[in-house]
Amino acid sequence: MTDALVKEEIQDDLMHRGFARRDLARIAGLFGIGAAVATMGRPAFASGGVPDPAPEAKTRIGANECWTGPLMPGQQAAAKIIASGNRYSPHDERGDFIKAVMAVENVPYDHVAPWPGSSDPLCRSVVTYCSPERGLVTADPTFELAGRTAQWLKVPVKAVPLTKDYTHDVKGMLAADPNAGLYYICTPNNPTGTITPIADIQWLLDNKPADSMVLIDEAYTHFAGVPTASFLVSQRKDVIVMRTFSKIFGMAGMRMAFIMTNPDNIGKMMRYDGGMQSGALPLPSLACATASLTSAALIKARREEMEGVRAITLAHLKKKGLDVKPTAANMFMIDWKTKPAKDMQAAFRKQDVEIGRSWPIWPTVSRVTVGSKEDMTAFIGAVDKIVA
Ligand SMILES: Cc1ncc(COP(=O)(O)O)c(C=O)c1O
Known part of the structure; x- marks a missing residue:
């Protein structure tokens, strides 16, 4: 099939499914050269009033990245x-x-x-x-x-x-x-x-x-x-x-x-x-x-490293009486109760620690990524300064 025929078939299918002709350009934009997708792929940073991850922050635990490079x-x-x-x-x-x-x-x-x-x-x-x-x-x-x-x-x-x-x-x-x-x-x-x-x-x-x-x-x-x-x-x-x-x-x-x-x-x-x-x-x-x-043992070791650091971090936060939600992964939600999560994010940024964003349904709750041992020691230090 020629390119033109393939395009026509896709357009027919989209319109058959209820998309209007004027929506087709939007869809083409999404898959045209990947640029639109790349932009859309950034909402991790776009909400919560954060323009971008702060690459200059010393401790970066805001974007759910791994604390270290590939295996x-x-x-x-x-x-x-x-x-x-x-x-x-x-x-x-x-x-x-x-x-x-x-x-x-x-x-x-x-x-x-x-x-x-x-x-x-x-x-x-x-x-x-x-x-x-x-x-x-x-x-x-x-x-x-x-x-x-x-x-x-x-x-x-x-x-x-x-x-x-x-x-x-x-x-x-x-x-x-x-x-x-x-x-x-x-x-x-x-x-x-x-x-x-x-x-x-x-x-x-x-x-x-x-x-x-x-x-x-x-x-x-x-x-x-x-x-x-x-x-x-x-x-x-x-x-x-x-x-x-x-x-x-x-x-x-x-x-x-x-x-x-x-x-x-x-x-x-x-x-x-x-x-x-x-x-x-x-x-x-x-x-x-x-x-x-295929590096199963190294994957397991990395998971165990994260679990160890997460346990120390959560124990400290709970000892301080902070409300931390249960988690099974390399992130956790912390409820600041009376303080908007956006203000807390700004306060951590002043301590050179970039924590994650919040979601509109829970405006006082921030997401924090579990980073390296050093990252989480810096986070805990910042918590102790910010939260009396
Ligand atoms: C749940 C989930 N799915 C998908 C993605 C997209 O990740 P990527 O495009 O880097 O594979 C992310 C990134 O944060 C994510 O958290």
Whole structure:
């Protein structure tokens, strides 16, 4: 099929799903050259009155990044492949990466698609499965990118508060829009770090309409070390499991991620750019991710390092009588009660500590990322100065 015919087919599909002709330019903007996606991928920093992460802050625990760089086998593989960088693909490195995912996650080859970061497939899943007639359902609070993409596309969004245990209220999510195009589950959830049980996700899958999709964003799963949902993708067509290398793997700036889902879904998500984003990935990022993903002992050691530092930090905060919510990942929520989170963020910035943002549903609660031991010692020192 020629490019023109492919474009026409995509346009017909979008209009058939209820998008107006005038919305098509917006969608093209989203996937045109990736620039719009990159901008949209930054809401992590855009809200809460913070213009950008403060790269000059000495202690940076605001953006849920890892406190250190890629695992050593990944760094070595990335450095080694630079010498072959004249070739688009010296030896099918993309295939090697997919084989590593197959080995670790036990999914078939054609069920895996790598991507340069998970922000892109996250935006793409909204345009692929939602429309003005088939909305998006998310939790509140959760990672905002899906919701913001939907708003940009004028897709109806329902944001359903978490349960009292800070898990996704899957029954409430289905009731909020029983015919949504996409249900977004982030587990561990950003910003709370809490896990939604697989049984709840399965309930949602079994009770939603067969033609709607569930996207399970497991960006932080290695920090929690809990069973993942990847086994679902070989069993059913209506689920996408998404991972990023921006968190425990310390590769946020190297841009690597992947989705696991039925090949038909991969095809649908790729068609907006002819598979370009997924097909042409930087070699050092691919090589680094492949070597990192299979380094099980090092991943475990990194998780345990984070857990140790988190335990010391939370014990100090609780001893001071501060209200810290439960977490299973490399972030926690702290409720300052009488003080707006934005003011607290500004106060920490004065101590050279950049903490995370807040969410409108909880205006006195800040997200703090668990950094290195040194980072958290600086954070605790700042807490002791700011909170009497
Ligand atoms: C839950 C969640 N999903 C996806 C992303 C996007 O990450 P990236 O585009 O770096 O893979 C983030 C980043 O903070 C996140 O927290």
